[in-house]
Amino acid sequence: MRTIMHTSRRRLIKAAVAGALAASLPLAAHAADFRGKTIDFVIPFPVAGGSDVWARFYAPFMTKYLPGNPTVVVKNVPGGGSTRGANEFAERAKPDGLTILGTSGSTQFPYLLGDTRVRYEYKDWTPVLASPTGxxxxxxxxxxxxxxxxxxxxxxxxxxxxxxxxxxxxxxxxxxxxxxxxxxxxxxxxxxxxxxxxxxxxxxxxxxxxxxxxxxxxxxxxxxxxxxxxxxxxxxxxxxxxxxxxxxxxxxxxxxxxxxxxxxxxxxxxxxxxxxxxxxxFGAQKIVVLPKGTPKDIVAAYSQAFGKMQSDPQFAATKEKILGEYPQATGKDAETLYRVATQVSPASRYWVREHLVQNYGVKFE
Amino acid sequence: MLDTLLTALGNLFAAQHLMFLAVGVVIGMAIGILPGLGGIAGLSLLLPFLYGMNEVSALAMLVGLIAVINTSDTFTSVLMGIPGSSASQATVVDGFPLAQQGHAARALGAAFSASLLGGVFGALLLSVAVLVARPVILAFSSAEMFMLAVFGMSMVGVLAGASLAKGLAACGIGLVLGTIGPAPATGVERMHLGIDYLRDGLPLVVVALGLFAFPEIVDLLRLNRPIAKASKLGAGWMQGFCDTVRHWFIVLRCSGLGALVGAIPGLGGSVVDWIAYGHVVQTSRDKSKFGSGDIRGVVAPESANNACQGGALMPTLLFGVPGSGSMAIFLAGLVLLGIEPGPSMVGENLSLSYTVVWSLALANVIGAGLCLLLAGPIARLTLIPFTLIAPFMMVVITFAAFQARRDLSDLVLLLGVGLVGILLRRFGWPRPAVLIGFVLAPQAETYLYQAVQFYSWGFLARPGVLIILAITAVSVFLGSRSRVGEEGVVRGGAEAASAPHPGARRRGPQILFAAGAATLFAFAIVDGLRHSFLAAVFPVAVGAASLAAGGYVLWAVTGRRVDHPANQDQEVTGAHVGDPTVADPWTSVAWFAALFALAALLGYLLAVALFFLVFVRKRAGRSWPVTVAYTVAMLACVLLLGHALSLDFPRGLLQAYVDLPWPFN
The missing domain is CATH 3.40.190.10 (Periplasmic binding protein-like II)
Structure with a gap:
C-alpha cells in the first residue's frame, strides 16, 4: 500500500513536472514578442497634465526596448478623479501585455481611502515601473x-x-x-x-x-x-x-x-x-502596472525593457527635465516600492477618513 | 532685447522651421473647418510627435496650428451656419445671413482680414507682454477674477433678445448645468442623480455642440435645400477688406478685449466671440441690421477670437498656468520639449518666447492668405445639397462629442442638449446666454468662494473690483437699452415688443418648456439644500434667482396678455410655416438618434457605415454606386482621423459579446 502510494505520488510528481515543462515549452519558445502589435498605454487622466507627459515621454523608449518594437499609444481615459480609467482597465484589460495602465498618486489615494468609486484592486496587478518624485x-x-x-x-x-x-x-x-x-x-x-x-x-x-x-x-x-x-x-x-x-x-x-x-x-x-x-x-507617484494574471514572460519583457532603457544615452540626457533626478524603480525595486505605496493599515485608513469627514466635510458615500 | 527679437526671427526663417510652421497651419486650417473640432483636438493630434523634436520647429508647428483655427473656422460659420469651432459661434449670427444674401465673399473677406489683424495684434501685445505682463496678471486676484466672470455674464443682457427675463432664465439654465459635478469648495458631487457620468460635470465640448451645431444641422436638413442660395461667393472680397479697414476702431477694441479675455486664466476662448459681439452691438449707433447681416457682427468676433490666442499664451508662458483647454495641451507640449514655462521664459528662454511671438504673427498672415486662396474650392462645398453634407456633419460632430469623455454617454448628452437647443431656438430663449452661464458658472463659484476666504467680504472694496464693477454697470446700462436676439435687433425696455407673436394659439409647448426650466431651477435648489453650506450656497442662490426669472416667463406665456414678448414659437410664426416642402424637425432628430442607437448596439464604425448607406440611399436618394462610394470614402476619413488621434471608437453591445477584427473591435 505504502509503496503503491509512494510510486503513485512519485508518478504524480513526475507527471506534474512533465506537464509543467510541456506547458512552459511553448512559452519559452515564444518569449514575449510584440512585433507588429500596438500597445495601449492607458492613462486615467486627460491629455496634458503630469501623467500624460510622463507616459508620452516613456512611450518611444518602450517601443525601442520591448521585444519586437511595438507601437505604443497613449490612451487617455479621464474621469472620476482617475478612478474611471483604472476601473475600466481592471474590468477590460486582457493579460496579453497589450494593455497597460499608468497610475498616479491621485489613483492611489482614493484606493487607500476606500472611495466607493474604486472598483480596482492594486494587489491584482503587477508593477513594472515606479517613478518617484519629490x-x-x-x-x-x-x-x-x-x-x-x-x-x-x-x-x-x-x-x-x-x-x-x-x-x-x-x-x-x-x-x-x-x-x-x-x-x-x-x-x-x-x-x-x-x-x-x-x-x-x-x-x-x-x-x-x-x-x-x-x-x-x-x-x-x-x-x-x-x-x-x-x-x-x-x-x-x-x-x-x-x-x-x-x-x-x-x-x-x-x-x-x-x-x-x-x-x-x-x-x-x-x-x-x-x-x-x-x-x-510621491515615493512611488507614477506606476506602470500589468493586468491580473499576466504571464511571467510578458512581465519579464516589460521589466527588462524598463530596466534597460534607464541607461539609454538619449533617455539619460532628457530624463531630468521630465522625471527629475529620481532613480526610476524597476524589477524588484519597483515591487518593493509598489507594496509600500499601495498599502495602508486599517487603523490609519479609519483615522484619516474620520479626520476628513469631521474637519473638512468630505463625504465617503 | 531687440537683438533677441531679431535673432528669434532669423532662427525661425530657417527652411526647416518654416516647413513645420506650415504643417501646423495646414492641420490647423483643416481642424478649424471641421465643425466642433478646435484647438484641443488639433493639438492632441500633434502631441505624440513632439518628443525629440527641435524646440523651434516644434513651437512653430504648435503655434501655427493654434493661430489659424480661429481664421479657418469662419468658413463653416459663414457658409454653412454651423460654428467651425466654439470661438466662432457669434460669427454665425451675421455671417450666415450675409452668405445667404449672396455676400459670402464680403463676409469672408472681412472675417479673414479682421482675423489677420486681430492675430497680429495679439502677437504684438504678447511680444511686449512677455516683458511686463507678470505684474499685470498677478494684479488679477481671485476677487478680480470673480468680477470678470460677472462682467462676462453681463453680456447676457445685450444678447437676451426680446425678453430680458427669458435671457436671464436662459443664463440660469447654463449656470445650473454648470454647477453639476464636484463643488469647488468641498469636492462633493452635486445633481448627479446617481449617474457616474454626471459626477464629473458636463463637458463643454458636448454642451457647445448640442446647443449650436445640433439644432443648426437639424434645421438645415429639414429645410432641405443647398446652403447657399446663390451659387457664387459673390464679388465682395475688396468690399470685405474695406469693411475691416473702415471699422478699424472696432477691430482694435475687439482685439484688445479678446486678448484680455484670453489672458485671464479660465475665462476661456469659448465665450470671447459672444463678449466681442455683445460689445459691438452695445456700442453701435445703428443697430438695425445686427442679426440679419451686419458686417460689423463678423468683424468683431473674428478679430477678438484671433487676438485671444496671443492673450492666452501670456499666462501659459509666464506662469505655466493655462488659460484654456487648448492652452493646457500646449503647456504639456512645452514640457515634452523640455521647456519648463515660468519666469525663465523672460530670462534665459526669452528667444523661445519670441519664437512663439513670431510664429503667431507669421501663422496668422499665412493662414489668412491660405484661406483667401482656398476660398473658391471650399465655398463650392456649399453647393452640394445639404442632404449629402448632413450625414458627414453628423458623424463629425458625433466624433467630436465623443472626444470629450470617450464614453457613449457623451452621445446621449449630445442628443439631450441638442433637443434642448432646438427648443431654446424655437421658443426664443437665447442660446448664447445659456453657454455664457455654463462656462462662467464654475469660474464665478470658485473665485467667489476663494475671494471670500482670502479677503472676506471686504474684497468688494478692492480697487480692481470696483473698476470692473463700473465697467459692468455701464455694460448693463447699454445692454438694457437695446438687445439683439437670434432674429435680429430689438429695441425698447426690458420686455420689448417682438415681431409677429403667436398670439394665444398653441401655447402648450412653450408653457411646457418654461415649466421644465422652472423644474430644473427648483431641482437645483432642492439638491443644493442637501449639501453643506459651502457646496450649497451657489446653486441655491443661482437656482432661486433663475426660478424668479423662469417663473416670470412662465407667467408671461400662460397669462392673458398674448402679445407679451416672451411669447414666441418659431413653429407657429416662422417663415417656413405652411411650406409643404419643409419637413418636421423631429424626423431629422430621429436620424441623429438612430445613429447614436446604432453606435450603442454595433459600435461606432459599423453604425457609421450602416447609417451612411441608409441615409444617402433613402434620405438623399442617390444611386447605390454613389451611396457605396460615399460611404467607403467617409469610413476611410473617420478611420484616418481616429488613427491620427489614437482614439478608440465607441464600443457597442456587439463588441461586448463578440470579438471582432480590427477596426470594428
Missing part, C-alpha cells in the same frame, strides 16, 4: 522665518494654503501641517498646483508646496528674489524603506526631521498615516 514646502518671506528651524514662529502666524481638495495630493501637506501643529486655513478649489502657486505669488496664500520640477522652475526664482523661503522636502525612501533627504534638495531637511526637531515622534498612528500617503503620493 516636493518642497515653502512659505512667504514676509512671515519672517529663515528656515525650518524657525517653524515655531509660524504657529502664531495666520497661514493660508491653497488646496485642490481635501482628498487630492494636498492631503499630504495637510497631514504634515497637522503634525507640526501649524494653524493653517485651507482654501479649496485651486486649479491644480499651478493655480495654487499663482495664488501664492499674488500673496493670497502664504504657505504652499510644489512638486520638484515646478519648484525648480517657478519657485526657485522667487526664493532668489527673496519672496519665498523653502522649509522642507517630502524626502525619499532609502533602500531600507526609511525616509531620507531628497537628493535634489540635499540642503533641505525632510519632513520627518522637521517633525522630530519640533518635538514630534516619527512613529505612531499619525506618522504612519503621513508616511503611507507620502509614499503613495
Amino acid at each position: 516636493g518642497v514646502v515653502f512659505v512667504n518671506a514676509n512671515l519672517g522665518v529663515k528656515s525650518a528651524a524657525d517653524i515655531a514662529a509660524l504657529r502664531k502666524a495666520k497661514l493660508i494654503y491653497g488646496s485642490e481638495g481635501a482628498t487630492s495630493l494636498s492631503l499630504v501637506p495637510m497631514l504634515a501641517f497637522r503634525q507640526l501643529d501649524l494653524p493653517v486655513q485651507y482654501v479649496f478649489g485651486m486649479k491644480a498646483r499651478g493655480g495654487a502657486r499663482l495664488a501664492f505669488e499674488r500673496g493670497e496664500s502664504n504657505i504652499d508646496y510644489q512638486t520638484s520640477s515646478a519648484y525648480l522652475a517657478s519657485v526657485v526664482p522667487l526664493v532668489k528674489a527673496g519672496k519665498a523661503v523653502p522649509l522642507f522636502s517630502w524626502g525619499v525612501l532609502d533602500a531600507s524603506g526609511k525616509l531620507a533627504r531628497d537628493p535634489t534638495f540635499p540642503d533641505l531637511p525632510h519632513v520627518g526631521e522637521v517633525i522630530g526637531a519640533a518635538g514630534g515622534k516619527q512613529s505612531g498612528l499619525e506618522w504612519d498615516t503621513l508616511m503611507a500617503f507620502i509614499t503613495a503620493g
